[in-house]
Amino acid sequence: MDSNSRLFAQNGDPAFPKIVLPDIPDLSRIEVYEANGGYSALKKALGMAPEAVTDEVKKSGLRGRGGAAFPTGLKWTFMPKGTEKPKYLAINADESEPGSFKDRQILEYNPHQLVEGILIASYAMGITSAYIYIRGEYYKWMMILQGAIDEAFSRGYIGDNIAGSNYSVNVYVHRGAGAYICGEESGLMESIEGKRGYPRVKPPFPAQNGLWGNPTTINNVETITNVPAIIWNGAEWFSKIGASKHPGTLLFGVSGHVKNPGVFELPSGTLLTEIIYNYAGGVIGDKKIKMVIPGGSSMPPIRGDQLDGVKMDADSLRTVGSAIGTGGVIVMDEDTDLTSVLLRVAKFYWHESCGQCTPCREGTGWIRKILQRICDGGGKTEDLDLLNRIANNIEGNTICALGDAAAWPIKFTIQRFRNELEEEILSKARAKSAA
Numbered sequence: 001m002d003s004n005s006r007l008f009a010q011n012g013d014p015a016f017p018k019i020v021l022p023d024i025p026d027l028s029r030i031e032v033y034e035a036n037g038g039y040s041a042l043k044k045a046l047g048m049a050p051e052a053v054t055d056e057v058k059k060s061g062l063r064g065r066g067g068a069a070f071p072t073g074l075k076w077t078f079m080p081k082g083t084e085k086p087k088y089l090a091i092n093a094d095e096s097e098p099g100s101f102k103d104r105q106i107l108e109y110n111p112h113q114l115v116e117g118i119l120i121a122s123y124a125m126g127i128t129s130a131y132i133y134i135r136g137e138y139y140k141w142m143m144i145l146q147g148a149i150d151e152a153f154s155r156g157y158i159g160d161n162i163a164g165s166n167y168s169v170n171v172y173v174h175r176g177a178g179a180y181i182c183g184e185e186s187g188l189m190e191s192i193e194g195k196r197g198y199p200r201v202k203p204p205f206p207a208q209n210g211l212w213g214n215p216t217t218i219n220n221v222e223t224i225t226n227v228p229a230i231i232w233n234g235a236e237w238f239s240k241i242g243a244s245k246h247p248g249t250l251l252f253g254v255s256g257h258v259k260n261p262g263v264f265e266l267p268s269g270t271l272l273t274e275i276i277y278n279y280a281g282g283v284i285g286d287k288k289i290k291m292v293i294p295g296g297s298s299m300p301p302i303r304g305d306q307l308d309g310v311k312m313d314a315d316s317l318r319t320v321g322s323a324i325g326t327g328g329v330i331v332m333d334e335d336t337d338l339t340s341v342l343l344r345v346a347k348f349y350w351h352e353s354c355g356q357c358t359p360c361r362e363g364t365g366w367i368r369k370i371l372q373r374i375c376d377g378g379g380k381t382e383d384l385d386l387l388n389r390i391a392n393n394i395e396g397n398t399i400c401a402l403g404d405a406a407a408w409p410i411k412f413t414i415q416r417f418r419n420e421l422e423e424e425i426l427s428k429a430r431a432k433s434a435a
Contacts, residue, residue, distance in 0.1 A: 007037040007113070008229035017241060019249050020106055020113065020225045021265045028144060030151040033112040039157055041228035045120045046165045053124035057227060059235035061247040066092055066220030067295070067325050069246065069314040072227075078207035079125040080215050088216040089122050089130040090192065090206075091224055093145075094176050094183040096135055097296035098348055099328030102251035103221040105263045107134075107141040110225065111148035115171065117227035119157060122169045125217060130171045133188050136178040146173050180352035184400045185218040187354070198356050199400035222251055243269030243313035250324075252312065254280040256331035257287070268313040272302075275312065276331055287333040291417065295325020297345050298405030300412035304334070321412070338417055339379075339424045342410060343371040349406035357398040363390050364406050377432025379425045384414050 007022055026032045033039070045053050058073025079087060091114075095103045106114055118130050134142050149171050152158045160168045174192050176182050182191045186200035189211050210216020226248055230238045239247045246268045252275055255261045259281030266275065272294060276282065283289060289304030294312065300322040302310065310316070314324045332341065350364035367390055370383055391407035398404070414421060 007033075008041075008232050017249060017267070018265050019229045019241075020222060020251065021110060021263070027110050028108065028112070028148065030112055030148070030155060033110075034155075037232070038112050039116055039152075039155075039163070041232040042116050042119050042123075042157065043163050045123055045231050046163055046167060050124045050126060053120060053231065056235045057124070057230055060230045060238040061235075061245070062223065062226055062230060062238065063246055063314065064220055065222035065226075065250065065327070067097075067323075069324060072219065072223055075207075075217060075219070076121070076125055078205070079127075079217055080207065081126070083215060085214045086129065086212075087125060087127045088211045088214060089118065089125065089127045090185075090188060090211065090216055090218045091118060091130065091132040091221060092183060092185065092188060092218055093132055093134040093138070093221050094180075094188060095138070095221070095326075096178075096180040096183050096352075097298065097326050097328060098345070099255055099293060099330040100253055100296045100326035101255075102253045102263050102327055104138065104141055105251065106221055106225050107138070107145050111145050112152065113228055114145075114221060114225045115148055115152050115157070117224035118171055119152075119162065119169060120227050120231055121217075121219065121224055123167055127217075128169050130169065131174050131192055131211075132171065133174050133176060133182070133192060135183075136176045139175075142173060142175055149173065179354075180348075181354045181400070181402060184402065187400065188218065189216065196354075198354055199402075201399055242267035243311070243316065245315050246313040246324075250312065250327050252279075252327045252329055254329045254331065256329075257284050257333040257336070258282065258331050259284055266312075269311045269316065272310040272312055272329070273307050275329060276307075280329075280331070283331065283333050285333070287335065289331060290334045290336050290420075291332045291338070291341075291413075293328070293330040293332075293409075294322050296328035297330065297348070298408055299323045299325040300408050301416060303416055304332075337424060338413060338421055339371060339374050339428070342413060343368070343375050345409045346371050346406070349402065353402060353406070357400075357403065359394045359397045360403040360406065363394040363403075366390050367406070367410060374425055375428065377428040377435075379429060381422045381425055383425065384418065384421055387411075388414050 054076045062072040063069040181187045182197040187197040191197045206216040264279045291301045346368045350368045355361040391411040394403045395407040
């Protein structure tokens, strides 16, 4: 790589590196990407043993950026060795969680680093076919991504004997049809196979029985885009950025009642209040914050009066009863009607339930109907206990995590905002009586 390269943040401020969204104009063009050191990490990886590449990612401490925060290198080791079966890599670009829009930025502004990461991961696991599953509504970004793949193929980075090596790999884009459930890894695989996106019962897990019954690894867009930087700069460099147990940078997509919504790449462990006030410009009208959802609509909310000292990494958020999820920070001011928020969220999960599991299929509908009645002024404070019971009957009783995603916003908002919700219910009921 050229010593003047600006990719992978090697020459930037180590306290605030830009690993996956560097400030380089026209980086989506392959000539610009190559001029800034692009595909050098792939060439370096091809000169290493595949096991050494996996070991480097493992030592870096990289954790999944798709919600579960599972150690990436460890996941790669689950891919069986010595099998004659085909092996597959599936990249989850089905970014459908309300409040999450960070992967879209990578697809638009830095698609080649995603492609390079896919090629490195495929080499490390002995994979010859990789699929990028992209949500149906992302047509513009699908075209950008396909263009980047075509450019990489024309330069010899994809196809037979890539970059002058004896390793061959192909990369395919698979467009979804707009179903949130296909963001669940087994639902994603079912969709790629041409089936309805019903999540599978596990075990067996994808590494043993994935696409077409063959070993498969599934990674998120942001996760894989970190890989070239790790290979080029080394595991030790990456492990020292941000929180020690959840290292690297994270993309935070901030939305809601803020003055400057957008995607901000910051070290993991950055204070939530710093993200809201220093980067997102604070709350519109300088109002107080009532509630923040830190990782997309399915994550447990945090009260606005309990934000001090909250750090944005998986382990820190767990200590305050929430989760990092997809890094989608949704900020709600003091005037927010929480029952209306819950109704909007409930409608989404009811609509997106695949219907395979009875607790989710029926429970999400019941929750929606009760919240609709509350918002129409026909609710009672006892409805909160009923909603909580339904949520508890859904959580943990479904094949996939959509049931938990539907239950958590309900049960934790009731738990943490009981007084506010009771006041809203009574206020709506009084307004209906006076009408």
